[in-house]
Structure formats: structure tokens, C-alpha cells
Amino acid sequence: MSKLLESSCLHCKKRSDIFEALSDEELDRVDMCRVNMRYHAGEIIFKQGSPCYDFVCVTSGLVKLYIESENDHRLIIGFAKPIDYIFVPGAYVDKRHHFSAVACEDTTACLVEADMIQNMVKTNPNFASSFIRKISAQSIALLEQISSITHKQIPGRMADTLIYLSTKVYNSNPFTTNLIRQDLADLSGMTKESAIRVLKTFKEDDLIRIDGNQIEIINQPMLETISRNG
Amino acid sequence: MSKLLESSCLHCKKRSDIFEALSDEELDRVDMCRVNMRYHAGEIIFKQGSPCYDFVCVTSGLVKLYIESENDHRLIIGFAKPIDYIFVPGAYVDKRHHFSAVACEDTTACLVEADMIQNMVKTNPNFASSFIRKISAQSIALLEQISSITHKQIPGRMADTLIYLSTKVYNSNPFTTNLIRQDLADLSGMTKESAIRVLKTFKEDDLIRIDGNQIEIINQPMLETISRNG
DNA sequence: TTTATGGGGTGATATAAATCAACTAAATGC
DNA sequence: GCATTTAGTTGATTTATATCACCCCATAAA
Numbered sequence A, B: 001m002s003k004l005l006e007s008s009c010l011h012c013k014k015r016s017d018i019f020e021a022l023s024d025e026e027l028d029r030v031d032m033c034r035v036n037m038r039y040h041a042g043e044i045i046f047k048q049g050s051p052c053y054d055f056v057c058v059t060s061g062l063v064k065l066y067i068e069s070e071n072d073h074r075l076i077i078g079f080a081k082p083i084d085y086i087f088v089p090g091a092y093v094d095k096r097h098h099f100s101a102v103a104c105e106d107t108t109a110c111l112v113e114a115d116m117i118q119n120m121v122k123t124n125p126n127f128a129s130s131f132i133r134k135i136s137a138q139s140i141a142l143l144e145q146i147s148s149i150t151h152k153q154i155p156g157r158m159a160d161t162l163i164y165l166s167t168k169v170y171n172s173n174p175f176t177t178n179l180i181r182q183d184l185a186d187l188s189g190m191t192k193e194s195a196i197r198v199l200k201t202f203k204e205d206d207l208i209r210i211d212g213n214q215i216e217i218i219n220q221p222m223l224e225t226i227s228r229n230g
Numbered sequence C: 001t002t003t004a005t006g007g008g009g010t011g012a013t014a015t016a017a018a019t020c021a022a023c024t025a026a027a028t029g030c
Numbered sequence D: 001g002c003a004t005t006t007a008g009t010t011g012a013t014t015t016a017t018a019t020c021a022c023c024c025c026a027t028a029a030a
Helices: A017-021 A024-032 A114-123 A125-151 A154-169 A181-188 A192-204 A220-229 B017-021 B024-032 B114-123 B125-151 B154-169 B181-188 B192-204 B220-229
Strands: A034-039 A044-046 A054-060 A063-068 A074-080 A100-103 A107-113 A208-211 A214-217 B034-039 B044-046 B054-060 B063-068 B074-080 B100-103 B107-113 B208-211 B214-217
Touching (some): A017 A125, A024 A114, A074 A125, A074 A181, A074 B125, A107 A114, A114 A125, A114 B125, A125 B063, A125 B074, A125 B125, A154 A181, A154 A192, A154 A214, A181 A192, B017 B125, B024 B034, B024 B114, B054 B114, B074 B125, B074 B181, B107 B114, B125 B154, B154 B192, B154 B220, B181 B192, B192 B208
Antiparallel strands (some): A034 A107, A044 A100, A054 A107, A063 A074, A208 A214, B034 B107, B044 B100, B054 B107, B063 B074, B063 B100, B208 B214
16 A cells, blocks of 8 residues: 655755756656655565566665565565665666565655656766766675675674664664564575574673664674674 | 787777767777786786776686685676676775676786776766666676575576576587686685585586586576576 | 696585474464 | 464574595696
């Protein structure tokens, strides 16, 4: 279930950085190709394999991005939070989504026609540069995650996940999250049971504290050491 | 050891696709910021962590791209072959290389100043689009590799590697390669010993034939099934 | 010639992590 | 109020894969 909201890009306070490069007139054009959507926690925004028509700009809430494989395995490759827009690599290649996006809290987002964005890339050089900068950053994040998951074992991977959540997603410590254990596992490339077990050892070693939905990193230096040692 | 070659972008037969969008005048500008290099097999072209000044366009040979971690683990994330250029995500973010590049055969390549390319993105919209298309394709390839390595076990991963080499890198079957077993392992996220063992079972099951440097996929449908089943 | 060296290969063993199977506790629905 | 589902947790067991310790063989170096 979703409902339409009204406002304008020009005066939007939740505008993604990349739009800063646009003139008022260009923003109006974006406005014309834009739908504001509201998603409930758990709702799918787009699904891996489906055709992609729109770019998604998250204005509130939190969106989880993940790849899924035949055998029901999931790997969370990142999150999109307010004022992020979700880069969809398929838009320029095969017009398909290569990962899925799900609202993990109640979320609002603007869908902007992919053609419009691609057009803007052609007409506004600064927009093009911002766009490439964004893709580049996402590529780097992917490389880091590949590196973590393939080269480190469970404690190192979970340390990376916790540090990532605290410093890149929630930007706070302690942070309050409604990610469940399975999500932490899917971020770290392990099973739910393994995730629970490492978290337990981290708690016992006073590296972190978990209280309901709140996670606090108590000993970040030690977590970083664990991350480095793999 | 490397030596300088002479020629011009304008009449170059080894020009990467993305340059097609450029005018003669723009090609001349690229020419001015260009150095032609020759690398011997095994030589490093750039190393993860080092500052990046140039984009690399491979004109002959083969280049292996990999990420390395503290504990000497390597993961090959792809290859660049003639008429590819190597997209360096750090160029737009932190001016650092996030993976290393090594010539795995004798290789020639043109180094073009990153500033020049970034400038071209701003002045030529079609070039910008080509550029984004290329990055997007690389992102998709990374997603596929992440998916293979984290969701599949050894036979599935090696099947993916063999199919990848045959269809995407060498574009032939059988193909002749000078990749060693360790490289096949680094492509598949496993140890050399494990790589040798799966290859042995593949040979015994008549899925592939290996004769010196030549690898032939005999039963691709079966390999694809193994890949799907993980 | 012998001596390194690097790659391919194999078996035995160790181990990290998945799987399986229970059992709580909380939340939700009827 | 009871039944059902979902999340969290734990222990026992299995298994995939890494590690270790070798072997051989070719080539290059001394």
C-alpha cells in the first residue's frame, strides 16, 4: 500500500546532493517526471531481475539493498538513507535491476524516470560528474565488502558490519536499529546462528553492548583490530 | 622495465569504445596527455593504495585486476584486455587505487591523465554516457562475482570462473591461457589446492579437458547446472 | 653436473562454520 | 484466552574447505 504526496523538487529539503548541480529550470523538469511514494517497513521497492524504469531517491526511512541467489541466500550490499539516491547499474546496461531494495523502516521516496536522469547527464556536465562520483563511491564500497567477506573470517566480518552500521549508516554510537539478527548475518555473509554466536562473544568480551534495538560499540579499537586480523 | 612507443589517438586501431564519442579535435587533446607503455608479464601497472593519476587503456596483452588484503589473500576481480580501459573508481573519490593491476602477459597500454578524462566527461555528453555505461557494466560484474563467491561452494564457483574465462575474457573455447592454478583459485575465492581438486573432478567427469596451457569446456550445460546449484 | 625454484598435484588432518534440532519469549491473530 | 508465528538463543553434529606436509617434474641458475 502506498500513497501519493505532493511537493516540489525546487523547494525540497530532502534533495539528494547530486541535484545541487541542477538549475531551477532543470529541477522543474525533474519534478515533472517524479512520483512521491510511501512504503511500509518490509515492502519491496524493486526486485532483482525486474525491469528498471526509475531512479529512487530516499527522503525518509531506510532502504536495504541486497542480492539474492537461487538457494534463498541473501547478501545485503548496502543501505540507502534519506537524501541518498539509489544507483541502478542496469539502467545504463540491460534495463534490469541487479539487486533488490526493501524498506526496512517506513520509508518515503521519490521515483524519477530513468530516461530523465540519463538526459540530465547529457545536458548538465556537473550533474554527470556528481553522478559518476556517486557510482564510484558505491563501487569502492562494493570492493571493500567483497574484500571483507572473502578474506576474513566470522569475527572480522561482524566487526566490519558493526563499524559500518555505526559510522556509515546510522552515524551514531550507540545506534538504534530495527535490523534483525538475520540482517546482520546477511550483511556479513554468514548464517543467523553464527551471527548470534559472534555477537555473544563480543558482548562477553565487553566490545559491544546490546539492549533491545540498541547496539553500542564500547571498544572500537579492539573491534578494528579484530577486523584487521581477519 | 618499459619503453615508449609513438602513434596517435586519431588513427589508433586499438582505441577503446568510449573514445568513439570524441571529435578529432578532442582526440588530439587526449593524445597530448597520453603515454604509451610496454609492460612485461608479471609487472605491476598500478598497486592498490597508491595515488592514481592516470586511466589505463590496454592496447595489447592482458591485465589482471585484483584486491589484496593484509593476510596476503588475493581476489581477482576481473581482467582488462585490448581495447578495454580500466575504470578506476578512486579517480572520482579519493584519488587512490582500490585494486591492483598486473600484466599477466606482455602488455602495451596508454596512460591518459585522469584530469583529462574527467574534463572530457564535462565537455562531451556522449562521452559521459559511454563512461557511465562502462562503469555500470563493471558494477554489475562485481555484483555477479560477489554473488557467486558468497552464495556458492567450490564446484559452483569454479564453474563460474571457467565459463567467465571462456566467454568473457578469451572469447573462445578451447582457450589458451597462461593463468596458473593460483590465479584460477584467486578468481574463485578458494585455495590453490582446492582449485586443483575441483578441476580434477571436472576432468574425471568429462566436463573439461586441460592440456598444458589450453583449457576446453566440453560440457558447458553441465557446468552451468553446477553453477546454478551452487 | 648439481642445485634452486616455481608450478602442479595428492593425502592426511584440522577447523571454521553450516546445519540440524530444540527450546524460549514476545508478538500477533482469531 | 489460546494458538500461531517470528525472533533470539543454544548445543550437538556434520561438512566443506583450509592447512600442512609432502611428492613430482620442468626449467633456470650456479
